[in-house]
Amino acid sequence: MFLIVGLGNPGEKYAGTRHNVGFETIDAMANDYSIPVTHKEHKGLVGKGVIDGQKVMLVKPQTFMNLSGECVFELTEYYGVDPTSELIVVSDDVSLSTGNIRIRKKGSAGGHNGLKNIIGLLDTDQFARVRVGVGSCQDGDMISHVLGRYSKEDRERVDYAIDKAKGAIKLLLAGEMEEAMNKYNLKETFE
Numbered sequence: 001m002f003l004i005v006g007l008g009n010p011g012e013k014y015a016g017t018r019h020n021v022g023f024e025t026i027d028a029m030a031n032d033y034s035i036p037v038t039h040k041e042h043k044g045l046v047g048k049g050v051i052d053g054q055k056v057m058l059v060k061p062q063t064f065m066n067l068s069g070e071c072v073f074e075l076t077e078y079y080g081v082d083p084t085s086e087l088i089v090v091s092d093d094v095s096l097s098t099g100n101i102r103i104r105k106k107g108s109a110g111g112h113n114g115l116k117n118i119i120g121l122l123d124t125d126q127f128a129r130v131r132v133g134v135g136s137c138q139d140g141d142m143i144s145h146v147l148g149r150y151s152k153e154d155r156e157r158v159d160y161a162i163d164k165a166k167g168a169i170k171l172l173l174a175g176e177m178e179e180a181m182n183k184y185n186l187k188e189t190f191e
Helices: 018-032 065-079 113-122 142-146 152-173 177-184
Strands: 002-006 039-041 044-051 054-061 087-093 101-104 128-133
Touching: 002 018, 002 065, 018 054, 018 087, 018 128, 018 142, 018 152, 044 065, 054 065, 065 087, 065 113, 087 113, 087 152, 101 152, 101 177, 128 152, 152 177
Parallel strands: 002 054, 002 087, 087 128
Antiparallel strands: 039 044, 044 054, 101 128
16 A cells, blocks of 8 residues: 655645645545545544555645654554555655656655654655645745745646646556656746
């Protein structure tokens, strides 16, 4: 079974913020595949289903971003999920311009506290991640930036990026990491 985890912060206060693009990606997949993500389990909201013949669990940790690893760790332990081959984490990335995504099969947290917590608790950075660009912080206030909302133009770009993220996840489920990276790691410019 694959664990597909979207990172974000719970509650209406954070809905639609840059930090919650992982949640939005999970919601989009849940909608596409009719998998309700409503069951409370191991500090998260989860939904079990099948995508392209693969058993999946869609997950939105409810611990707040910096403690996302608690939910991920508990689920991997309980269900016997191998993080190195059966975990996909979707998060925001301020080093990518809005509308772009980056697929990685391993790596550092890149300054992202949710990824840092997951890496620390799993004791490995060897898991797939889909990073969705939310644009860089222009005024130096990173917290306000990631907890802020999109302009109309950026909202359209992030919706486009979420569609790309869904396509990348489908390739990862099929074991096509290299194809996903080649297809989706291209930097796009929006005019």
